[in-house]
Amino acid sequence: MTKIIETSHLTKKYKNTTVVDEINISVEQGDIYGFLGPNGAGKTTTIRMLLGLIKPTKGDIKVFGKKLADNRMAILKEVGSLVEYPSFYANLTGYENLEAIRRLLRIEDKHRINEILRTVGLLNAKDKLVKNYSLGMKQRLGIGIALLGSPNLLILDEPTNGLDPAGIQEIRELIKKLPSLYGITVMISSHILSEIDQMANKVGIINNGNLIFQDRIEVLRKKSSPRIIIRVNDSESAQTILKKDGLNVALNSKKELVINEIDDDLISYIAEKLMMSRLSLYRIYEEKRSLEDIFLDLTTNKERDIL
Amino acid sequence: MNHVIASDQLKMKRTFIKPISFLFPFLILLLSFLILSMQKESMTSQVNSMWESMVVLTHFIIMFVIPMAITIMVSNLISLEHQNNSWKLLFALPISKFSFYFSKLYMILKLCFLSGIVIFLGFIVIGKILNFKGDIPYALLLGEAFLPFLGTFPIITFQLWLSIRFKNQAFPIAIGVFGTVCMFFLQMNKITSMFFWAYPALMTPVKQLIIDGNLAEIVPNGDLGFYTLLSIVFGLIFMVIGMFDFSRQSTE
Numbered sequence: 195m196t197k198i199i200e201t202s203h204l205t206k207k208y209k210n211t212t213v214v215d216e217i218n219i220s221v222e223q224g225d226i227y228g229f230l231g232p233n234g235a236g237k238t239t240t241i242r243m244l245l246g247l248i249k250p251t252k253g254d255i256k257v258f259g260k261k262l263a264d265n266r267m268a269i270l271k272e273v274g275s276l277v278e279y280p281s282f283y284a285n286l287t288g289y290e291n292l293e294a295i296r297r298l299l300r301i302e303d304k305h306r307i308n309e310i311l312r313t314v315g316l317l318n319a320k321d322k323l324v325k326n327y328s329l330g331m332k333q334r335l336g337i338g339i340a341l342l343g344s345p346n347l348l349i350l351d352e353p354t355n356g357l358d359p360a361g362i363q364e365i366r367e368l369i370k371k372l373p374s375l376y377g378i379t380v381m382i383s384s385h386i387l388s389e390i391d392q393m394a395n396k397v398g399i400i401n402n403g404n405l406i407f408q409d410r411i412e413v414l415r416k417k418s419s420p421r422i423i424i425r426v427n428d429s430e431s432a433q434t435i436l437k438k439d440g441l442n443v444a445l446n447s448k449k450e451l452v453i454n455e456i457d458d459d460l461i462s463y464i465a466e467k468l469m470m471s472r473l474s475l476y477r478i479y480e481e482k483r484s485l486e487d488i489f490l491d492l493t494t495n496k497e498r499d500i501l
Numbered sequence: 502m503n504h505v506i507a508s509d510q511l512k513m514k515r516t517f518i519k520p521i522s523f524l525f526p527f528l529i530l531l532l533s534f535l536i537l538s539m540q541k542e543s544m545t546s547q548v549n550s551m552w553e554s555m556v557v558l559t560h561f562i563i564m565f566v567i568p569m570a571i572t573i574m575v576s577n578l579i580s581l582e583h584q585n586n587s588w589k590l591l592f593a594l595p596i597s598k599f600s601f602y603f604s605k606l607y608m609i610l611k612l613c614f615l616s617g618i619v620i621f622l623g624f625i626v627i628g629k630i631l632n633f634k635g636d637i638p639y640a641l642l643l644g645e646a647f648l649p650f651l652g653t654f655p656i657i658t659f660q661l662w663l664s665i666r667f668k669n670q671a672f673p674i675a676i677g678v679f680g681t682v683c684m685f686f687l688q689m690n691k692i693t694s695m696f697f698w699a700y701p702a703l704m705t706p707v708k709q710l711i712i713d714g715n716l717a718e719i720v721p722n723g724d725l726g727f728y729t730l731l732s733i734v735f736g737l738i739f740m741v742i743g744m745f746d747f748s749r750q751s752t753e
């Protein structure tokens with residue numbers, strides 16, 4: 195697989211605070227890379243560096259295998275972006291906004307504008323002034339502007355910001371079809387995991403400037419598979435007993451046993467075993483955790499041991 | 502370069518920038534016309550030609566109105582990008598930052614040129630309406646229509662720098678107004694008139710001598726070459742500073 199974005203030890207410091215700390219991002223051809231992190235984690239700062247809008251304090255950035263520092267113009271020709279809030283000219287219509295950018299990018303084909311308007315679903319609103327657009331329409335125009343130059347890489351910073359569930363769904367559908375239809379690689383940031391869960395195939399999670407997770411989304415999903423929680427009167431000795439049987443048992447913050455298996459026979463075996471050992475069984479229940487719980491756990495540094 | 506200009510042209514749609522560039526020449530011409538039609542009797546008795554008197558009189562209006570208009574036009578043109586937060590969009594495009602700067606500068610210069618043409622044609626119309634004697638002195642009128650703009654070249658690049666530098670346009674506009682007010686005093690003295698805010702006042706093809714406190718003969722302006730040189734030099738200096746600052750600002 196060819197690497198589309200590759201950073202090594204990418205770091206940004208403002209005065210003495212490190213906002214992005216030695217992160218190694220890797221995005222491959224055809225990926226939809228979800229770049230996740232809570233507010234202030236360093237997502238926008240990273241994206242600004244990827245676009246050459248700010249200079250890294252330390253570290254290297256390669257895009258399409260070329261060093262960004264030496265090939266910025268050549269790289270930007272193939273990149274479409276939307277950073278933080280979408281930029282547009284409020285005094286122009288949606289069509290005119292795209293036309294202004296079309297002129298800048300020297301795209302000969304004027305039909306491209308209507309094509310983009312159709313893709314982002316703004317064809318009916320194209321002659322409306324953008325200052326009268328709803329938030330969702332503005333976001334879609336921002337994505338349209340990013341798509342106008344037929345980029346090979348699309349970098350979107352929180353494109354679903356402020357959208358209602360239907361709007362999020364729409365953008366999700368739009369972005370999902372980009373890699374297969376046009377062969378575009380997408381990097382999309384968000385602070386809500388569920389927003390990009392259904393479109394990203396790869397996820398990077400940034401927290402306090404550190405990239406604390408980066409892998410296929412399935413790996414993250416696995417962490418969210420249900421598990422069994424058992425509350426007993428003496429959890430330490432219960433743990434020792436079960437460990438002797440070769441079972442992987444952890445304790446959570448409430449001193450409950452946590453077992454990452456949900457096989458019926460196994461659970462009944464465990465229950466029997468504990469009762470035989472004269473321990474009092476208070477509760478056995480299944481805990482389902484959403485991806486959001488996992489994300490919260492990761493980014494708030496709680497219960498990391500049992501993940 | 503042309504494609505950036507074409508884009509900037511479109512961005513000015515529905516803004517006040519173009520209307521201002523046409524309105525302020527009319528304001529100048531209207532004031533000039535009103536004063537001239539009231540004072541025609543006293544002026545025709547003078548030794549000077551009416552055409553020359555018109556130029557001298559109008560220059561007092563021009564030297565204040567043009568720098569003010571330019572301050573406002575530059576501010577409007579630049580705040581278009583500030584208000585819409587579009588610098589970050591522009592800088593992420595594969596286009597050199599300098600072309601964005603030059604395109605803005607070109608826009609202003611072009612509008613100034615068009616305003617100059619309006620003023621030039623307006624002079625002829627006023628002269629015809631008020632029945633000035635003699636042939637139309639084309640060189641004189643062209644000079645008065647365009648030389649003050651040349652004198653504002655440093656103000657254009659200076660204001661461009663400030664307007665790009667500061668997101669809040671209150672500051673650049675305040676400086677522009679302050680400079681315009683100061684111009685009248687700056688131009689009175691040989692030393693202070695070296696300061697660039699004085700140039701619009703001094704860039705005129707003719708000036709009227711004052712002998713014993715009375716208005717006398719109108720003679721060609723001998724200092725024209727000197728102030729033309731200063732205007733160009735300082736205009737270019739502020740252009741380089743502005744460009745440098747612009748390219749730096751965008752990366753941080």
Ligand SMILES: Nc1ncnc2c1ncn2[C@@H]1O[C@H](COP(=O)(O)OP(=O)(O)OP(=O)(O)O)[C@@H](O)[C@H]1O
Nearest residue numbers: 208213231232233234235236237238239240352385
């Ligand atoms: N120019 C700057 N000077 C100083 N600190 C900055 C600057 N820009 C960003 N920061 C700091 O860097 C940190 C990361 O900011 P960043 O905008 O990258 O976060 P983010 O992940 O995009 O957050 P959000 O989800 O709120 O958009 C924040 O704490 C912010 O205060």
Ligand SMILES: [Mg+2]
Nearest residue numbers: 237238278351
């Ligand atoms: Mg952000």
